[in-house]
Amino acid sequence: MIIQDRMRVTGQREIAKNIFEMKLTGKLVGEINSPGQFVHIRVSDSFEPLLRRPISIASIDHQANEMTIIYRAEGRGTQLLSMKKEGDEVDVLGPLGNGFPVGETSPGETAVLIGGGIGVPPLYELSKQLTAKGVTCIHVLGYQTADVSFYEEEFIRLGETYIATVDGTKGSAGFVTDVMEKIGDGFTTYYSCGPMPMLNAVQTAYTGKRGFLSFEQRMGCGIGACFACVCETTDKTDKEYIKVCSDGPVFPAGVVSI
Amino acid sequence: MIIQDRMRVTGQREIAKNIFEMKLTGKLVGEINSPGQFVHIRVSDSFEPLLRRPISIASIDHQANEMTIIYRAEGRGTQLLSMKKEGDEVDVLGPLGNGFPVGETSPGETAVLIGGGIGVPPLYELSKQLTAKGVTCIHVLGYQTADVSFYEEEFIRLGETYIATVDGTKGSAGFVTDVMEKIGDGFTTYYSCGPMPMLNAVQTAYTGKRGFLSFEQRMGCGIGACFACVCETTDKTDKEYIKVCSDGPVFPAGVVSI
Amino acid sequence: MNRLAVELPGLQLKNPIMPASGCFGFGKEYGNLYDLSMLGAIMIKATTLDKRFGNPTPRVAETASGMLNAIGLQNPGLQGVMENELPWLEQYDVPIIANVAGTETADYVEVAKTISMAPNVKALELNISCPNVKCGGITFGTNPQQAHDLTAAVKEVSEVPVYVKLSPNVTDIKEIAKAVEAGGADGITMINTLVGMRLDQKTGRPVIANITGGLSGPAVKPVAIKMVYEVSQVVQIPIIGMGGVSETADVIDFLSAGASAVAVGTANFVDPFICPKIIEELPSKLDELGVNQISELVGRSHRL
Amino acid sequence: MNRLAVELPGLQLKNPIMPASGCFGFGKEYGNLYDLSMLGAIMIKATTLDKRFGNPTPRVAETASGMLNAIGLQNPGLQGVMENELPWLEQYDVPIIANVAGTETADYVEVAKTISMAPNVKALELNISCPNVKCGGITFGTNPQQAHDLTAAVKEVSEVPVYVKLSPNVTDIKEIAKAVEAGGADGITMINTLVGMRLDQKTGRPVIANITGGLSGPAVKPVAIKMVYEVSQVVQIPIIGMGGVSETADVIDFLSAGASAVAVGTANFVDPFICPKIIEELPSKLDELGVNQISELVGRSHRL
Numbered sequence A, B: 001m002i003i004q005d006r007m008r009v010t011g012q013r014e015i016a017k018n019i020f021e022m023k024l025t026g027k028l029v030g031e032i033n034s035p036g037q038f039v040h041i042r043v044s045d046s047f048e049p050l051l052r053r054p055i056s057i058a059s060i061d062h063q064a065n066e067m068t069i070i071y072r073a074e075g076r077g078t079q080l081l082s083m084k085k086e087g088d089e090v091d092v093l094g095p096l097g098n099g100f101p102v103g104e105t106s107p108g109e110t111a112v113l114i115g116g117g118i119g120v121p122p123l124y125e126l127s128k129q130l131t132a133k134g135v136t137c138i139h140v141l142g143y144q145t146a147d148v149s150f151y152e153e154e155f156i157r158l159g160e161t162y163i164a165t166v167d168g169t170k171g172s173a174g175f176v177t178d179v180m181e182k183i184g185d186g187f188t189t190y191y192s193c194g195p196m197p198m199l200n201a202v203q204t205a206y207t208g209k210r211g212f213l214s215f216e217q218r219m220g221c222g223i224g225a226c227f228a229c230v231c232e233t234t235d236k237t238d239k240e241y242i243k244v245c246s247d248g249p250v251f252p253a254g255v256v257s258i
Numbered sequence C, D: 001m002n003r004l005a006v007e008l009p010g011l012q013l014k015n016p017i018m019p020a021s022g023c024f025g026f027g028k029e030y031g032n033l034y035d036l037s038m039l040g041a042i043m044i045k046a047t048t049l050d051k052r053f054g055n056p057t058p059r060v061a062e063t064a065s066g067m068l069n070a071i072g073l074q075n076p077g078l079q080g081v082m083e084n085e086l087p088w089l090e091q092y093d094v095p096i097i098a099n100v101a102g103t104e105t106a107d108y109v110e111v112a113k114t115i116s117m118a119p120n121v122k123a124l125e126l127n128i129s130c131p132n133v134k135c136g137g138i139t140f141g142t143n144p145q146q147a148h149d150l151t152a153a154v155k156e157v158s159e160v161p162v163y164v165k166l167s168p169n170v171t172d173i174k175e176i177a178k179a180v181e182a183g184g185a186d187g188i189t190m191i192n193t194l195v196g197m198r199l200d201q202k203t204g205r206p207v208i209a210n211i212t213g214g215l216s217g218p219a220v221k222p223v224a225i226k227m228v229y230e231v232s233q234v235v236q237i238p239i240i241g242m243g244g245v246s247e248t249a250d251v252i253d254f255l256s257a258g259a260s261a262v263a264v265g266t267a268n269f270v271d272p273f274i275c276p277k278i279i280e281e282l283p284s285k286l287d288e289l290g291v292n293q294i295s296e297l298v299g300r301s302h303r304l
């Protein structure tokens, strides 16, 4: 169920240049049911900035009733978020949307998880859940540069991990697609989150494979009521459009017209 | 000189119901030259609330480079101000305006200081400076109720102090003017700050005495440029209007048409 | 007696709070969050004759204390609304105000005629003020004669009272208000969004794919209050006020300005529970103001 | 070459940043804070033929990301400005744009004629858009024919180029812009304030003594950007843009929208050092955008 929760900040640290990892506790955590779901955060009680910010859930700890988000402090809203301190309260709406289907890969099978920049975070919880059930995960993570890369250690702990940076300052130089060529096609499913051009490249490279892509759109309500976040579908027969916030953000590859 | 200073909060406590005493340190303190001057405070970096809030300087400690303000947390701005914690920075513009003329009362003479509610604070620094130079101060402080009264002890330490509350929950029941009747006219000057009806009553009661009144007006710039805070003068020959922010906030009794 | 009850043409409102059109879809999403029966009414998303996909994305952009939108009247069309949306809403004890949009008089009339027959539609809201569609919409809202004629045409076919939604993007909104009143409008809703733009910092190009968008949220409230204040003094028909309502105090302001009820738009995005919160807070606010029945506040800004 | 230099009719600007009329008095107060010679220009407070006290107080009220003002053109009158204010400003190396206001054509003409002879007045800004005075002002700004005729009359007597300041409170600002261009205007300044109101929570009465006020600040920026974007595409004369400029990024937006220079109003109250701060930040902003000369940004929102 979607709830509005005043969650308490239990941790906030800069894990890469302008990239923050924030831990939040509250009853909302108990409502999260799949990796790739997101929350809609009100960054202050002021009306400026006005709108909530959609941020993916990067990790869940049901025991501690805690979740982790990872975000880039860029505009007004995320910068304000980065100034919150341990003990502060944050107004969080969630969990929202439909996440990555963990059930689509069976124990013993292999899944490739491809993330780009600030699209990497939700893949972490996904990988935790997949590996926990016996899926072998291969991670392909792309960043602009080494200094904005994060969570390498964490992903390595879960499985084979390849890093690509555009400028070659970490891992191989180039894009995630360059790395993907090296991996071959000995896998069952792929899951991806990142900028639109990357999603497009991944989908094109893996035609024929079963894949799931997580999309971004500018949002108003975040719950499906305002029609801000629509994308056209490729197959117009059923629905002409989908809403990223409530139908997504994750869709099977091929559903959304990129 | 007027400066813009990011002052550091060195103390914040609620001294009566919704009444806060805040201590701030910064180089602005060195610029203050008379009691009754005020500062213009930006309560957050957001554009909502947008405007600065004018607050009187209640006390100055040049040794510690510290000043005290006392304010009522009422609207959006002052409520935000009350949430600042020790160590936080606040954008303060000041010192602004012309304060109470300490020189108008000579050592050995007696001055009556009459304050109402949130008009009481600037009288504290004034009394400190007057008593320091050998003036006998009589304080008449009016509040709505006991639970919003403050600084009784502090004023008592400086001189004779009368409290009046509208509902009689502290001191005598009624208005400051009721107390003033008891004091008689064995004094040289009076200084007053408080709501307009009070200033009017004080001025009327003390016709013939030399007095100085501090006024309030809604402000824009706070420095004399926008013409938001004007009052008409009684004597239109010299100037038709005065600006509370830069010509005042303190004026000799009789100058401003109330 | 219910202190919050308000009676308007066609509408028995439990309270004067209703979500504004386009900010609440057809109720389903918010229906997952709280019981919609507690609302005074619901203004559903604009319905056009045929279904519409609307404008390309991005469709929204944030501004200081406001937002721009250019959704472009995306909706499932008259048939879809009649078959799927309105019947679903019947489970709730809440009057529906159907927002009707079109490009020419004929399709306004057709939508109005059909949708006004739905059992839970208690009033129409004629959208002559949408800034986000190329033809129709706002052109009717900026010309008094056209506004008058469209109102009259719709009144002729509607089974329920007709409210006309005014655009603030005009030199003199009083003129338009008087024209729709003369055309037979039973009420006025105002304001729709102000036209605005936001540019991308890097490229300098408009953020919204449609180039311009409609500005809403707390930023526009002073403009809305001023227009309600003005219009309520020149027409006899009631006004449902909106534009930036985000907290209980704003409701008091709109009523004081002259509105009889209030719609909440953008604030639903900021706080999805804002309507129930306001409804809950209103009685104690009335106590504070020493007012028994909420309607006593209507127009007190210009009453002696 | 100075990367920030901008050349406009009558004005050699060191940089495109100037305080907006009414938000900077006649410069004295800000002159105590920083050297006024660093400004691109100064738009002084409106000058009328006779001195004016203006409206009763309260004259300002805060709104979400904005403020209302109804100063009512308080100023020392033409003679006072000529004798005291302008000569004092001569100590600075900065062009003055004199904001000229009036109630009828004759007094506009008289003020324009005299004030345009002051040695440091390099341009006039014809205020046909002040919402806070009963007659004159905004009535000229909402009627294309009147706007045209007033512009032509003032052009005839002015010794310096004439910029006309437009009101956003109109259905179609392009029409007014084209009318003043046809009337001979050398430039346009826009936007003046939107009309708005704020009510007192307790009494429900208007906070501003004048009842309505002009809305300015970040809240109105999307409206201003949209209007500059539109007008810059239908006139050949340059635009000085304003409305909510509060940080360097806003300057980029106004230039991108089509303004050649930018005025800063309300933001001076929020941060009295905002103009020098923006001027200081502009060069590195240009670096970020890969732009050498600031004028290259002008109109890039609608250039291919």
Ligand SMILES: Cc1cc2nc3c(=O)[nH]c(=O)nc-3n(C[C@H](O)[C@H](O)[C@H](O)COP(=O)(O)OP(=O)(O)OC[C@H]3O[C@@H](n4cnc5c(N)ncnc54)[C@H](O)[C@@H]3O)c2cc1C
Pocket: A038, A049, A051, A052, A053, A054, A055, A056, A057, A070, A071, A072, A073, A074, A075, A076, A077, A078, A079, A118, A121, A122, A215, A216, A217, A218, A219, A249, C061, C062
């Ligand atoms: C489903 C979803 C999940 C996301 N998960 C993450 C995450 O885990 N970590 C992370 O760093 N970012 C994530 N993003 C992107 C993040 O929402 C934006 O970076 C953020 O909203 C920008 O806000 P700002 O205050 O920095 O920028 P501003 O420029 O102040 O934003 C202005 C407005 O534009 C919107 N906006 C700007 N960029 C984007 C964007 N890329 N996507 C959607 N809205 C945008 C803002 O929400 C706001 O309404 C996600 C976006 C979506 C849609």
Ligand SMILES: Cc1cc2nc3c(=O)[nH]c(=O)nc-3n(C[C@H](O)[C@H](O)[C@H](O)COP(=O)(O)OP(=O)(O)OC[C@H]3O[C@@H](n4cnc5c(N)ncnc54)[C@H](O)[C@@H]3O)c2cc1C
Pocket: B038, B049, B051, B052, B053, B054, B055, B056, B057, B070, B071, B072, B073, B074, B075, B076, B077, B078, B079, B118, B121, B122, B215, B216, B217, B218, B219, B249, D061, D062
């Ligand atoms: C020279 C001067 C000295 C002052 N000294 C003190 C003091 O020492 N302690 C104290 O508690 N208060 C003082 N005040 C009053 C104080 O400025 C207001 O209470 C405060 O601005 C209200 O802000 P808010 O955020 O609580 O209210 P809001 O309702 O959010 O304010 C909205 C707007 O109205 C203005 N405003 C509201 N009330 C007043 C008022 N009474 N005077 C001026 N502007 C107002 C605000 O500044 C703001 O621009 C002083 C005012 C002036 C002019």
Ligand SMILES: Cc1cc2nc3c(=O)[nH]c(=O)nc-3n(C[C@H](O)[C@H](O)[C@H](O)COP(=O)(O)O)c2cc1C
Pocket: A220, A226, C020, C021, C022, C023, C045, C046, C069, C071, C073, C099, C127, C130, C165, C191, C192, C193, C215, C216, C217, C218, C220, C242, C243, C244, C245, C263, C264, C265, C266, C267
């Ligand atoms: C995302 C969005 C979509 C809207 N869609 C419609 C619509 O379909 N029909 C309509 O009449 N108004 C529409 N509006 C305008 C609102 O109903 C309302 O008039 C306006 O937003 C002002 O109120 P607010 O400031 O509370 O949002 C829309 C507004 C928003 C923000």
Ligand SMILES: Cc1cc2nc3c(=O)[nH]c(=O)nc-3n(C[C@H](O)[C@H](O)[C@H](O)COP(=O)(O)O)c2cc1C
Pocket: B220, B226, D020, D021, D022, D023, D045, D046, D069, D071, D073, D099, D127, D130, D165, D191, D192, D193, D215, D216, D217, D218, D220, D242, D243, D244, D245, D263, D264, D265, D266, D267
């Ligand atoms: C307090 C105040 C006084 C103003 N006085 C004038 C004036 O005398 N003449 C004029 O043309 N505009 C006047 N304006 C309008 C501004 O010059 C400017 O057009 C408007 O405020 C929008 O810019 P901003 O959002 O940066 O303030 C005034 C604005 C304010 C806030």
Ligand code: FES
Pocket: A218, A219, A220, A221, A222, A223, A224, A225, A226, A227, A228, A229, A230, A243, A244, A245, A246
């Ligand atoms: S953000 Fe409102 S429908 Fe998706």
Ligand code: FES
Pocket: B218, B219, B220, B221, B222, B223, B224, B225, B226, B227, B228, B229, B230, B243, B244, B245, B246
């Ligand atoms: S507040 Fe601007 S002149 Fe006093």
